[in-house]
Amino acid sequence: MNSLNSPWFYWAVGIAVGLPVALISLTELQDVLVRRNSRLARQVSLLRNYLLPLGALLLLLVQASEIPARDIPVRLLATVFGLLVLVLALSGLSAAVFEAAPENSWRRRLPGIFLDVARFVLIAVGLAVMLSYIWGVRIGGLFTALGVTSVVIGLMLQSSVGQIVSGLFMLFEQPFRIGEWLDTGTAQGRVVEVNWRAVHIDTGSGIRITPNSVLATAAFTNLSRPPGAHKLTITTTFSGADPPDRVCAMLSRVAYALPQLGSGSVPRSVPTGAAEYRTTIGLTSPEDAGAAKATFLRWVWYAARRENLHLDGADDDISTAEHVENALRTVVAPTLRLNAEEQRSLQSCARIVRYGADEVVENAGEVPTAMTFLIAGRVQMTATSDDGSVVPISTLREGSFLGLTALTRQPNLASAYALDEVTALEIGREHLEHLVMNEPVLLQTFGNILEERRSKVRQVRHGERVG
Numbered sequence: 001m002n003s004l005n006s007p008w009f010y011w012a013v014g015i016a017v018g019l020p021v022a023l024i025s026l027t028e029l030q031d032v033l034v035r036r037n038s039r040l041a042r043q044v045s046l047l048r049n050y051l052l053p054l055g056a057l058l059l060l061l062v063q064a065s066e067i068p069a070r071d072i073p074v075r076l077l078a079t080v081f082g083l084l085v086l087v088l089a090l091s092g093l094s095a096a097v098f099e100a101a102p103e104n105s106w107r108r109r110l111p112g113i114f115l116d117v118a119r120f121v122l123i124a125v126g127l128a129v130m131l132s133y134i135w136g137v138r139i140g141g142l143f144t145a146l147g148v149t150s151v152v153i154g155l156m157l158q159s160s161v162g163q164i165v166s167g168l169f170m171l172f173e174q175p176f177r178i179g180e181w182l183d184t185g186t187a188q189g190r191v192v193e194v195n196w197r198a199v200h201i202d203t204g205s206g207i208r209i210t211p212n213s214v215l216a217t218a219a220f221t222n223l224s225r226p227p228g229a230h231k232l233t234i235t236t237t238f239s240g241a242d243p244p245d246r247v248c249a250m251l252s253r254v255a256y257a258l259p260q261l262g263s264g265s266v267p268r269s270v271p272t273g274a275a276e277y278r279t280t281i282g283l284t285s286p287e288d289a290g291a292a293k294a295t296f297l298r299w300v301w302y303a304a305r306r307e308n309l310h311l312d313g314a315d316d317d318i319s320t321a322e323h324v325e326n327a328l329r330t331v332v333a334p335t336l337r338l339n340a341e342e343q344r345s346l347q348s349c350a351r352i353v354r355y356g357a358d359e360v361v362e363n364a365g366e367v368p369t370a371m372t373f374l375i376a377g378r379v380q381m382t383a384t385s386d387d388g389s390v391v392p393i394s395t396l397r398e399g400s401f402l403g404l405t406a407l408t409r410q411p412n413l414a415s416a417y418a419l420d421e422v423t424a425l426e427i428g429r430e431h432l433e434h435l436v437m438n439e440p441v442l443l444q445t446f447g448n449i450l451e452e453r454r455s456k457v458r459q460v461r462h463g464e465r466v467g
Contacts, residue, residue, distance in 0.1 A: 011059060011060075011063040012060070015056050015059055015060055018056075019052070019053070019056045022052055023048060023052065026044055026047060026048035026052065027048060029044055030044045030045055030048065039095040040092065040095055042091070042095070043088055043091055043092045043095060046084070046087070046088055046091070047088060050084055051081070051084045051085065051088060054077065054080065054081050054084065055081060057077065058074070058077055058078060058081060061073075061074055061077070062074060075134050075135060078130075078134045079130060079134055079135075082126065082129070082130040082134065083130075085126075086122070086123065086126040086127075089122065089126075090119055090122060090123075093118075093122075094115070116195075175220075175222060176191055176222050176224075176225075177191070178191055178192070178193070178194065179191065179192075179224075180222060180223075180224035180225070181222070181223040181224045181230075181285070181286035181287065182199075182201060182220055182221065182222060182223065183220060183221040183223055184201070184210060184214075184215065184218070184220040185218070185219075185220065186208075186210075187201055187203050187208040187210065188201075188203060188223075189201040189202045189203035189204060189208060190202045190286075190287065192207070197211060197212060198210055198211045198212055199212065199215060204290065223286040224285065224286060230262075230282070230283045230284075230285065230286045230289070231280050231281065231282050231283070232280070232281045232282075232283055232289050232292055232293060233278060233279070233280050233281075234278070234279045234281070234293055234296055234297070235272070235276055235277070235278050235279075236251065236276070236277050236279065236297075236300060236311065237274075237275055237276050237277075237311070237312055237313075238275055238277065238304070238309055238310055238311055238312075238313070239275065239309075239310035239313045240275045241310070242275075242309045242310055244271045244277075246307065246309065247269075247271070247277055247309055248269040248270065248271065248277065249269075250300075250303055250304065250307050250309060251267075251269035251277060251279045251300065252267050252268065252269045252279070253303070254296060254299045254300050254303050255267030255269070255279055255281045255296060257299070257359070257360050258281065258292055258295055258296060258299075259295075259358075260281075260283055260284070260288035260291055260292035260295070261281060261282065261283070261292075262282040262283050262284045263284065265281070265282030265283075266282075267279060267280065267281045267282070268280050279296070281296070295358070298356050299356050299359050301356070302354050302355055302356045302359060303359075305318075305353075305354065306353045306354070306355075318352050318354065318423075319351045319352040319353070321347065323352050324347055324350050324351065324352060324425065325343075325347055327350070327352060327373070327375050327425040328343045328346055328347065328350060328425070329343060331373045331374070331375055331398070331399055331425060332346070332350075332373050332425060332427070334399070335373065335399070335401060336432075336435060336436065336439075336442065337439060337442060338435070342435060346427060346431060349427060349428060349431040350425055350426065350427045350431075351425070351426055352375070352423065352424070352425055352426075353372075353423075353424055353425075353426055354421065354422065354423050354424075355377075355418040355421070355422040355424070356418065356421060357418055357419065357420045357421060358417060358418065358419075359417060359418050360415065360416070360417050361379055361402060361416040361417060361418055361422065361424075362402055362403065362412050362414075362415060362416040363412065363415055364383070364384065364411070364412050364413060364414055364415045365411050365412065366411055366412055367405065367406070367409060367410065367411050367412075368402070368403035368405060368406040368412060368429075369406060369428060369429055370403055370406055370426045370427055370428045370429060371401055371402070371403040371404065371406055371407075371426070371427055371429070371432060372401060372402040372403050372424045372425070372426050373399075373400075373401045373424060373425045373426075373427070374396055374397065374398050374399065374400050374401065374402075374422065374423075374424050375398060375423040375424055375425055376398055376421075376422065376423040377398075377418060377419070377420050377421055377422030377423060377424075378395055378396065378397050378418070378419040378420060378422070379395070379396040379400070379402065379416050379417070379418055379419065379422060380392055380394075380395055380396075380416065380417055380418075380419050381393050381394045381395070381396065381402075381414045381415070381416045381453070382414060382415050382416070382417070383413070383414050383415070383456065383457040383460040383461065384415075384460070384461075385460050385461055386461055390415075391460045393414060393453070393456040393457065393460060394453070394456065395419070396416070402416055404446055404449060404450050404453075405450070406429040406432075407429065407432065407433065407436060407446065408450070409429075413453065413454055413457040414453060414456075414457055
């Protein structure tokens with residue numbers, strides 16, 4: 001009866017019953033979190049394996065065994081327990097709030113320096129509480145000593161501390177985030193890291209480290225704000241004899257076909273004098289600027305020669321009489337069943353053109369004005385399904401042809417783009433009609449080919465697999 005009336009008895013029974021129940025519950029919880037690949041499984045394991053047993057031991061010593069809390073072994077165990085609580089709080093907060101954050105949320109974009117500050121504050125508060133309640137240290141005197149020490153250290157490390165303070169003020173304002181693009185005047189690139197001292201900018205040719213104090217006191221441009229407002233400006237030079245309106249139309253047409261073009265953006269090309277032209281292209285992100293500029297300049301090289309324009313004053317020497325005659329004899333004549341006289345009649349009205357890789361050769365919905373016979377390279381024909389996806393339907397190689405609907409004056413049902421550099425021979429519709437219309441067998445062959453391509457387009461639009 002004396003034992004039942006003693007306080008230690010209830011503590012002992014409570015710990016003996018509660019500890020196994022709590023361990024079993026935490027084990028089940030950890031198994032559930034592991035199956036779900038939860039980031040909190042590690043924190044539950046820490047709680048079950050270390051924190052809970054150590055807390056039970058402390059209760060047994062202090063409450064059940066009635067050992068004074070001021071004894072050194074109890075204080076040491078309490079200190080270890082407090083440190084484990086601090087570790088659990090830091091790791092749990094990081095896992096629950098930041099590591100599990102969605103990709104584009106503010107928690108994912110929060111600079112690491114803020115997390116470091118929050119961890120430092122929690123550690124300082126935790127240590128202060130443990131020193132005060134466990135070891136009886138006077139926190140007021142400790143803070144006074146720390147304040148004097150911090151003043152001395154601040155004077156010794158004035159430059160470094162100034163950078164830290166400048167960085168904190170700048171980041172509280174948040175003029176940029178991780179992943180955004182900056183132009184500091186001396187460097188342009190994407191922000192990949194922000195720490196206590198500096199901002200790390202990936203310029204594409206290396207990491208440019210800019211001190212926080214420099215960014216806090218100088219002007220810089222955030223190229224990622226507002227989103228989708230970044231514009232790329234490219235300057236090109238043509239011959240002074242080239243008509244400016246034709247040059248501007250060609251440049252804008254090439255820019256409009258760029259895959260990096262921003263949604264709803266309309267490229268604009270204007271002459272700036274001295275045979276130079278400036279093309280402005282709206283992009284979704286500054287990250288696309290390098291690829292957009294490279295593709296634009298490459299496609300302009302081919303498009304200018306097809307338009308008989310002189311980029312950088314250069315002429316195109318590929319469409320010579322010898323090359324045209326050879327292409328007519330080896331590629332066109334077998335397809336159209338042309339004799340020698342008919343081949344000679346087409347030499348003056350045929351020309352050789354080239355397309356760069358990924359450049360559009362034909363657009364769906366347009367009525368072609370000429371037939372295009374492939375001399376070298378490959379062309380991919382595609383159709384657009386009802387859900388907006390682009391599906392390849394066939395690949396054309398040397399000896400094949402496009403623009404068959406030029407003879408029927410109907411719009412193309414499929415689009416076509418070059419898989420690599422393509423060399424082709426173009427012949428206008430008016431020069432082919434009288435040759436083709438007199439060949440019933442050829443007309444039937446063309447009709448079959450046209451119907452086959454239309455059938456493939458219909459299969460794509462109805463969601464069927466193209467054979």
